[in-house]
Amino acid sequence: MSTAIRHTTTPMRAPRPAFRLGLLSVGLLLLAIFTLNGPAMAAAEDPCPSRCAEVDQGEFWVVDTRCAPRCSPGAEGNSRIVFQREEECRWANAERADWLAAVRGRPLVIVAHGNWTGRGDALAMFRSVKRVVGAASDGRPYVLTGWSWPSDRSRGRIKPDLLRKARYSDTQSFYLADLLREVDPATPVTLVGYSYGARAIGGALHMLAGGRVAGMALDRPAPPREARLGVVLAAAAMHAHWFGPGQRHGLALEIADGMDIAINPCDPVLKRYPRLFGSGRCGGLLRRGAGSGPEALGYRGPTCLDAGQRDRVTVFNVSCPVGRNHGWYDYFRSARLRQSVCRWTFDGPTFDGPTFDGPTFDGPTFDGIANEQHAAAGVE
Numbered sequence: 001m002s003t004a005i006r007h008t009t010t011p012m013r014a015p016r017p018a019f020r021l022g023l024l025s026v027g028l029l030l031l032a033i034f035t036l037n038g039p040a041m042a043a044a045e046d047p048c049p050s051r052c053a054e055v056d057q058g059e060f061w062v063v064d065t066r067c068a069p070r071c072s073p074g075a076e077g078n079s080r081i082v083f084q085r086e087e088e089c090r091w092a093n094a095e096r097a098d099w100l101a102a103v104r105g106r107p108l109v110i111v112a113h114g115n116w117t118g119r120g121d122a123l124a125m126f127r128s129v130k131r132v133v134g135a136a137s138d139g140r141p142y143v144l145t146g147w148s149w150p151s152d153r154s155r156g157r158i159k160p161d162l163l164r165k166a167r168y169s170d171t172q173s174f175y176l177a178d179l180l181r182e183v184d185p186a187t188p189v190t191l192v193g194y195s196y197g198a199r200a201i202g203g204a205l206h207m208l209a210g211g212r213v214a215g216m217a218l219d220r221p222a223p224p225r226e227a228r229l230g231v232v233l234a235a236a237a238m239h240a241h242w243f244g245p246g247q248r249h250g251l252a253l254e255i256a257d258g259m260d261i262a263i264n265p266c267d268p269v270l271k272r273y274p275r276l277f278g279s280g281r282c283g284g285l286l287r288r289g290a291g292s293g294p295e296a297l298g299y300r301g302p303t304c305l306d307a308g309q310r311d312r313v314t315v316f317n318v319s320c321p322v323g324r325n326h327g328w329y330d331y332f333r334s335a336r337l338r339q340s341v342c343r344w345t346f347d348g349p350t351f352d353g354p355t356f357d358g359p360t361f362d363g364p365t366f367d368g369i370a371n372e373q374h375a376a377a378g379v380e
Contacts, residue, residue, distance in 0.1 A: 056134030114195025173203025198236035230344030244304030
């Protein structure tokens with residue numbers, strides 16, 4: 001006996017008018033989101049702002065050393081450095097000679113980023129500086145160059161990675177000094193360093209003055225400079241006494257016409273800097289209260305300077321605008337820091353422009369790299 005299986009279908013009710021209106025509203029909302037956010041997301045990958053284009057006559061370059069030897073420059077070091085120039089919102093490869101020709105006679109700004117910074121984050125940092133310098137340029141030409149070095153976070157424990165990047169920054173000092181030696185002496189130069197980038201700049205200045213860092217030195221001295229060389233350091237992750245006579249970077253202030261140092265006694269990362277180079281290890285990090293090392297320049301300010309060196313250094317406290325943060329964008333929110341960069345770029349030691357309350361900085365509250373990860377690690 002066969003049993004017939006009946007397939008029954010339940011007729012679907014027609015959507016109610018209110019439900020249809022709800023679906024239509026959701027669809028229109030999604031369409032609007034994708035339509036409006038599409039260009040914005042594409043711009044966020046490699047932003048190329050057109051604001052102030054009529055007054056910003058500056059060129060944007062990147063010197064990328066991420067593929068160059070990291071611990072010792074060796075014979076092939078310079079051949080592995082990549083030079084790129086932004087042309088119509090696209091990056092074009094260039095030669096070392098092209099960059100030297102582009103910067104000749106025009107104000108040059110070199111910006112060095114800190115640790116745990118990938119190329120994309122580095123470009124965003126460089127562009128934040130260019131936006132401020134361009135707004136203050138008043139149509140004057142300049143060249144902003146970002147120094148992109150291998151500082152991506154490595155796998156494994158935190159402290160070995162930080163010590164490894166400190167060694168990398170010494171090699172970056174050599175690459176930077178070797179390049180600056182070839183710049184026309186009549187070109188005004190401003191060096192901007194953040195965190196480990198400040199350490200790289202300090203070592204480069206020391207080498208340019210004839211010194212040696214980590215066993216590395218230039219094979220020939222740099223020619224005497226004819227134009228100003230200004231230095232701006234923020235959240236400097238280097239020993240506070242290194243610029244003193246006879247110290248690791250003790251010759252740096254002999255070649256720099258002036259140095260502005262932004263310090264922040266509230267920086268939670270730099271506060272832990274002594275534990276990175278101190279004693280009393282416990283689980284790879286340093287115990288609270290154990291033997292500690294030297295304080296950071298960006299936390300304490302420079303120490304052990306003689307009278308002549310002190311005349312070339314300006315220290316200003318940015319703890320009020322920065323607070324308990326270590327990120328680049330937190331520091332660059334400081335009007336005093338932005339003023340220092342623009343002052344050295346266009347006016348030299350004396351600043352005749354307005355008190356610098358703008359342009360306002362609309363970057364994120366932190367750089368997405370340092371604050372949360374470093375706070376979790378307990379050290380920089």
